[in-house]
Amino acid sequence: MSQKLFVSAQEVAEKAGVSRSAVSRTFTSGASVSPKTRQKVLDAAEALGYHVNHLARGLMRNESGIVCLIVSEIGTPYRSALLGALTQQLQNSGKISMLINTDRSDGSVDLALRQAIRYRADASIILSGLPDKSITDLCLKNGQRLVLINRDDDREGPLKINIDDADAAARIATAFVRAGCRKLAFANSQAGTPSLMARERGFVAAARALGLDVVVERFGHTGYESGRAVAQQLLTRKERPDAVFCATDLLACGFMDAARHQFSISVPDQICVAGFDDIEQASWSSYGLTTFAQPVDMIAREAVSWLVAETAQPENHTVRLHADLVWRTSIRGG
Amino acid sequence: MSQKLFVSAQEVAEKAGVSRSAVSRTFTSGASVSPKTRQKVLDAAEALGYHVNHLARGLMRNESGIVCLIVSEIGTPYRSALLGALTQQLQNSGKISMLINTDRSDGSVDLALRQAIRYRADASIILSGLPDKSITDLCLKNGQRLVLINRDDDREGPLKINIDDADAAARIATAFVRAGCRKLAFANSQAGTPSLMARERGFVAAARALGLDVVVERFGHTGYESGRAVAQQLLTRKERPDAVFCATDLLACGFMDAARHQFSISVPDQICVAGFDDIEQASWSSYGLTTFAQPVDMIAREAVSWLVAETAQPENHTVRLHADLVWRTSIRGG
DNA sequence: GCAGCATTTGCACACGCTTGCAAAAAGCGA
DNA sequence: TCGCTTTTTGCAAGCGTGTGCAAATGCTGC
Numbered sequence: 257m258s259q260k261l262f263v264s265a266q267e268v269a270e271k272a273g274v275s276r277s278a279v280s281r282t283f284t285s286g287a288s289v290s291p292k293t294r295q296k297v298l299d300a301a302e303a304l305g306y307h308v309n310h311l312a313r314g315l316m317r318n319e320s321g322i323v324c325l326i327v328s329e330i331g332t333p334y335r336s337a338l339l340g341a342l343t344q345q346l347q348n349s350g351k352i353s354m355l356i357n358t359d360r361s362d363g364s365v366d367l368a369l370r371q372a373i374r375y376r377a378d379a380s381i382i383l384s385g386l387p388d389k390s391i392t393d394l395c396l397k398n399g400q401r402l403v404l405i406n407r408d409d410d411r412e413g414p415l416k417i418n419i420d421d422a423d424a425a426a427r428i429a430t431a432f433v434r435a436g437c438r439k440l441a442f443a444n445s446q447a448g449t450p451s452l453m454a455r456e457r458g459f460v461a462a463a464r465a466l467g468l469d470v471v472v473e474r475f476g477h478t479g480y481e482s483g484r485a486v487a488q489q490l491l492t493r494k495e496r497p498d499a500v501f502c503a504t505d506l507l508a509c510g511f512m513d514a515a516r517h518q519f520s521i522s523v524p525d526q527i528c529v530a531g532f533d534d535i536e537q538a539s540w541s542s543y544g545l546t547t548f549a550q551p552v553d554m555i556a557r558e559a560v561s562w563l564v565a566e567t568a569q570p571e572n573h574t575v576r577l578h579a580d581l582v583w584r585t586s587i588r589g590g
Numbered sequence: 591m592s593q594k595l596f597v598s599a600q601e602v603a604e605k606a607g608v609s610r611s612a613v614s615r616t617f618t619s620g621a622s623v624s625p626k627t628r629q630k631v632l633d634a635a636e637a638l639g640y641h642v643n644h645l646a647r648g649l650m651r652n653e654s655g656i657v658c659l660i661v662s663e664i665g666t667p668y669r670s671a672l673l674g675a676l677t678q679q680l681q682n683s684g685k686i687s688m689l690i691n692t693d694r695s696d697g698s699v700d701l702a703l704r705q706a707i708r709y710r711a712d713a714s715i716i717l718s719g720l721p722d723k724s725i726t727d728l729c730l731k732n733g734q735r736l737v738l739i740n741r742d743d744d745r746e747g748p749l750k751i752n753i754d755d756a757d758a759a760a761r762i763a764t765a766f767v768r769a770g771c772r773k774l775a776f777a778n779s780q781a782g783t784p785s786l787m788a789r790e791r792g793f794v795a796a797a798r799a800l801g802l803d804v805v806v807e808r809f810g811h812t813g814y815e816s817g818r819a820v821a822q823q824l825l826t827r828k829e830r831p832d833a834v835f836c837a838t839d840l841l842a843c844g845f846m847d848a849a850r851h852q853f854s855i856s857v858p859d860q861i862c863v864a865g866f867d868d869i870e871q872a873s874w875s876s877y878g879l880t881t882f883a884q885p886v887d888m889i890a891r892e893a894v895s896w897l898v899a900e901t902a903q904p905e906n907h908t909v910r911l912h913a914d915l916v917w918r919t920s921i922r923g924g
Numbered sequence: 925g926c927a928g929c930a931t932t933t934g935c936a937c938a939c940g941c942t943t944g945c946a947a948a949a950a951g952c953g954a
Numbered sequence: 955t956c957g958c959t960t961t962t963t964g965c966a967a968g969c970g971t972g973t974g975c976a977a978a979t980g981c982t983g984c
Contacts, residue, residue: 261652262710262732264940275964280942287943290950290962305728310708311645311654312940315969318595320645325689330677331870336670343664343691352705355659355689357677371686374644376596394639398596480874513875536665540814541847542876598970609934614972621973624932624980646970649939 263304272300283308314376318399323351323563324372326365328358328384332479332506333535334550338383338405341556349564351378358385366391373398379563382407401563405555408450415562416574417555421451421532422458424548424579428501428530429462431546431581435588437499437528441471443486443511444503445478452478452503455532459501471497478503483510484518491519498527499587505531505538508545512586528587532579544585551577597638606634617642648710652733657685657897658706660699662692662718666813666840667869668884672717672739675890683898685712692719700725707732713897716741735897739889742784749896750908751889755785755866756792758882758913762835762864763796765880765915769862769922771833775805777820777845778837779812786812786837789866793835805831812837817844818852825853832861833921839865839872842879846920862921866913878919885911 265279272279274293281287282297289297300306314320323346329335343353354377356368365385372380373394379401386407392414395402402414409416432440442459444452456472463470473489476482483502487510490497502508508531515521515529523529531538534549558575599613606613608627615621616631623631634640648654657680663669677687688711690702699719706714707728713735720741726748729736736748743750766774776793778786790806797804807823810816817836821844824831836842842865849855849863857863865872868883892909 262707262940266940276941277943277964278962280940281963284942288962293962305731307704307707309649309710309940311648311710312969313942314645315643315649315940315971316942318969322688330674331667331671333665333667333670336667336673337665339670339689340664340691343689347691352709353689354656355673355677355687357674357681370641373596373641375686376643376645397639480870509874509876517875536814537871540843541851542843596970600970610971611934611973612932614970615933618972622932627932643970646939647972649941649970650972652939 262309263306264309265306268297268300268304268306271304272296318376319378320376321351322354322372322375322377324354324356324368324375324377324380326356326358326368326372326380326382326384328360328364330355330357333537334504334506334533334552335383337535338550338552338555341552342381342559345556345560349560351560351564369395372400379403381405381559381563403559403563405559406449406451408454412572415559417558418574418576419451419550419579420576421454421579422461424532424581425455425458425501426462426465427581428548429459429466429468431530431587432499432501432528433466433468435499435524435528438468439471439495439497439499440468441473441490441497441500442503443483443490443500443507444472444474445476445482445507446474447478455501455503479506480510480513483507483512484514485510487511487514487519491515491521496527500527500529502529502531505533505535505545505547507531508547508586509537509543512543512545524586524588530587534582538582539584546584546586547582548579549582550579596643597640598643599640602631602634602638602640605638606630652710653712654710655685656688656709656711658688658690658702658709658711658714660690660692660702660706660714660716660718662694662698664689664691667871668838668840668867668886669717671869672884672886672889675886676715676893679890679894683894685894685898703729706734713737715739715893715897737893737897739893740783740785742788746906749893751892752908752910753785753884753913754910755788755913756795758866758915759789759792759835760796760799761915762882763793763800763802765864765921766833766835766862767800767802769833769858771862772802773805773829773831773833774802775807775824775831775834776837777817777824777834777841778806778808779810779816779841780808781812789835789837813840814844814847817841817846818848819844821845821848821853825849825855830861834861834863836863836865839867839869839879839881841865842881842920843871843877846877846879858920858922864921868916872916873918880918880921881916882913883916884913 265276268279269276278293279297281289282294346353358364365387369387369391381403383405396413404414405417440463444456460470473486475485531545531547534547538545538547599610603610603613612627613631615623616628680687692698699721703721703725715737717739730747738748739751774797778790794804807820809819865879865881868881872879872881
């Protein structure tokens with residue numbers, strides 16, 4: 257490796273004929289430098305290709321500017337959309353995002369948070385999985401801010417951002433009934449994450465309040481294939497449902513495809529379908545899926561504005577966001 | 591903010607009753623520590639919740655462990671899949687990924703690379719856009735390794751990973767002809783990225799070699815909506831094409847949906863369609879898109895193994911990877 | 925017990941930066 | 955020009971690490 261290393265503030269100082277602190281102050285907003293020396297420094301820096309070393313700066317300031325995003329299944333539409341919104345917002349606020357990919361194994365979120373601590377991240381945002389309490393306590397003790405998105409957890413300290421899953425589920429139940437459906441079903445995965453379960457419980461409860469029963473079917477992970485598998489189960493019952501609420505859009509797409517192409521069942525004429533997330537594919541004309549929109553931009557905005565705030569935040573802060581129903585063509589009427 | 595900061599090696603040393611260097615050496619692989627003191631240190635570290643400060647370590651070692659991923663349109667299926675593969679591989683190699691979201695504006699990749707320099711990233715991987723030569727030179731001069739994925743550029747220094755777009759385009763041309771198609775079209779976006787243009791040129795050239803002309807239509811950005819728009823153009827011509835090669839799967843999905851639902855044209859009976867990328871949706875039964883698979887895992891593996899290699903790499907290294915044709919149902923026969 | 929050797933340990937410096945403090949410079953009114 | 959205040963500048967300490975070097979310790983074989 258070329259041992260000619262990065263150029264340091266010292267070299268810039270020499271070239272500009274000023275002290276090293278002058279260089280430092282030039283690149284520190286709010287520091288006192290005369291316009292003249294400032295310009296000399298900037299010129300020298302430009303000529304030498306100098307860039308402030310954020311590792312060293314973070315060391316001194318005890319603020320790295322790094323925010324750690326912890327997420328699994330990045331390739332998934334909803335996840336990647338949220339990821340994009342978050343990195344965008346973070347950049348706008350002068351932060352930089354560190355991305356950690358977790359798998360399903362349970363220790364992996366803990367490992368990710370340890371990594372965040374090692375890099376002295378200012379904050380961590382957790383999109384998948386739920387870390388052990390001992391680890392989150394460690395993060396908080398170290399002054400690291402924590403955001404949990406859609407992880408229905410009641411521990412103190414982190415900001416919790418949740419969607420009103422149960423309320424949405426209730427709304428879609430009445431929509432189904434209004435469309436003339438009577439035999440409701442809920443399609444879920446076996447992942448059992450808080451938001452998925454909240455949708456399930458909310459749907460079942462709302463249906464019961466309307467005097468209807470719900471067939472619940474769960475299968476595999478939360479993806480297209482699972483939607484097909486669930487369709488296999490639901491559409492071969494003696495009493496076939498006439499409306500199915502899928503816990504995510506991916507499940508819904510899989511379900512619809514199986515219903516139409518494998519069982520030749522027409523959506524929405526013979527069966528109504530709804531999803532959750534409003535991924536891009538939901539709007540594609542092969543699906544036209546009626547679904548709830550995750551307010552990804554608002555989630556990102558809430559998360560970022562909370563974690564860049566100067567003042568210490570209230571200990572137990574929860575943000576509950578509303579999911580708008582996007583009406584398309586997978587439910588009759590409307 | 592709680593001023594009780596992170597715990598340092600000093601404190602661990604005191605608690606363990608050893609010198610600070612012993613702590614340092616315990617966490618440095620290949621350093622000489624006796625098993626006894628090592629255990630004392632580990633116990634103390636565990637008790638205190640100590641984690642090596644990678645900012646400081648990076649400062650000393652001149653190796654941060656950070657790899658910068660520069661990418662636009664993260665929410666897109668192909669991009670997010672590649673992103674997932676890359677972060678995964680990087681983590682396996684003990685690196686951590688820093689994610690920078692660029693927009694279309696041209697300076698934004700340069701800005702991203704500057705950020706990479708500030709954080710003293712060991713390497714940067716560029717998935718979107720092409721930075722100014724002065725910036726890449728700066729990166730290289732600073733000992734930062736660079737990987738360009740699918741950016742057909744001939745500058746020296748970075749590793750270039752490319753797909754054999756032209757060859758793939760030629761293969762699909764003969765597949766169309768073999769399916770009995772004669773009126774070929776190519777659907778592209780106006781993005782004009784190297785790989786998109788290579789596919790276009792390759793397809794046109796191959797068709798010409800087979801004695802056929804190609805209608806080329808370009809519209810907007812590389813997404814579903816553009817596919818629909820291009821369909822609008824192509825399917826209202828007096829002489830409607832009977833085979834269309836779409837530069838990406840997203841374009842193909844949009845095209846197919848428009849053809850089927852808006853123009854009531856049957857795929858593949860009346861028109862054959864092929865795409866590129868093999869995004870997940872291509873395999874969904876509403877599309878069954880015949881397409882070329884981006885070897886994302888291999889791309890990631892090549893990139894990561896190159897940039898973690900100890901020895902200096904050859905100056906002008908290009909990897910050309912093959913895209914397998916995944917045969918589904920959007921082309922007759924097969 | 926002791927010479928001879930290998931291993932472990934502590935000291936101290938370096939990495940590139942920020943920042944409090946005091947000295948120097950600049951501005952200003954008389 | 956001179957006192958005074960305000961701004962700018964340089965010095966030096968410190969952030970938490972890694973590591974070369976020399977001293978100290980532990981082992982082995984007599």
